[in-house]
């Protein structure tokens with residue numbers, strides 16, 4: 340069996356004069372969770388919807404479980420949670436999930452899913468009367484109830500409260516445990532750090548980085564912390580830079596550098612805040628995609 344669940348090669352998508360995807364390539368291994376990251380308008384939803392067979396590409400190719408996205412053979416093997424919408428407005432939550440379960444040969448137990456996602460009290464409420472976060476949780480349940488081999492989740496936790504976010508994370512962990520492949524998009528870097536085996540960062544429809552979270556955030560010989568601005572921090576053999584109280588010390592990797600930094604702080608009565616020996620995924624993301632707002 341091929342160990343690639345999703346393969347995207349030189350994908351191009353244009354909307355009128357705007358090029359949303361500009362030769363994007365990446366793949367997702369079977370049984371892994373891949374987080375597709377990128378600023379607003381980077382092309383995440385376009386990519387996901389082409390892979391789901393909902394939009395057509397203008398160039399390149401996508402292979403889903405060995406098939407073209409529109410291939411009817413692949414539809415029952417794939418679960419989809421769109422960025423918005425998804426339900427039939429008049430149907431009740433439980434009816435909707437039962438209906439989706441009935442489309443599949445070996446569905447998960449819908450009432451168990453309803454409980455796991457905390458929807459028990461609104462099971463009898465029509466979809467259109469559910470709150471935004473409840474609709475979102477139900478649409479996650481609809482995406483996974485058919486026991487898909489591959490699930491596309493487009494910002495599954497956007498707008499969810501912290502409890503619902505945890506429940507969603509647990510569900511995604513359980514999918515991974517069952518060998519399901521997950522492609523998820525998110526703007527929450529901690530979500531990607533928590534869930535993803537691999538991270539793919541795109542911008543302007545192009546790949547800018549990919550790798551494990553550990554590989555992307557690895558930063559040998561760098562220590563960062565916050566403290567009052569303007570400290571005359573000097574560490575032998577290291578360079579120190581400061582922007583508005585955010586200090587970056589670069590030197591020989593290892594605990595000796597850490598000891599030198601904290602030693603200096605102790606001598607000078609400075610308590611370093613947020614001391615990090617690794618870059619955060621958010622730092623990496625901002626370095627890769629810039630700090631300017633997107634339209």
Ligand SMILES: Nc1ncnc2c1ncn2[C@@H]1O[C@H](COP(=O)(O)OP(=O)(O)OP(=O)(O)O)[C@@H](O)[C@H]1O
Nearest residue numbers: 354357359377378379380381382383384385386422
């Ligand atoms: N149906 C459409 N018609 C015209 N332009 C579109 C359409 N869908 C997307 N675009 C444009 O294509 C680009 C990529 O959009 P896409 O929705 O794929 O981005 P995204 O990465 O999902 O963004 P977000 O993080 O805001 O969800 C954007 O510039 C957007 O304006």
Ligand SMILES: [Mg+2]
Nearest residue numbers: 383384385422
């Ligand atoms: Mg999107």
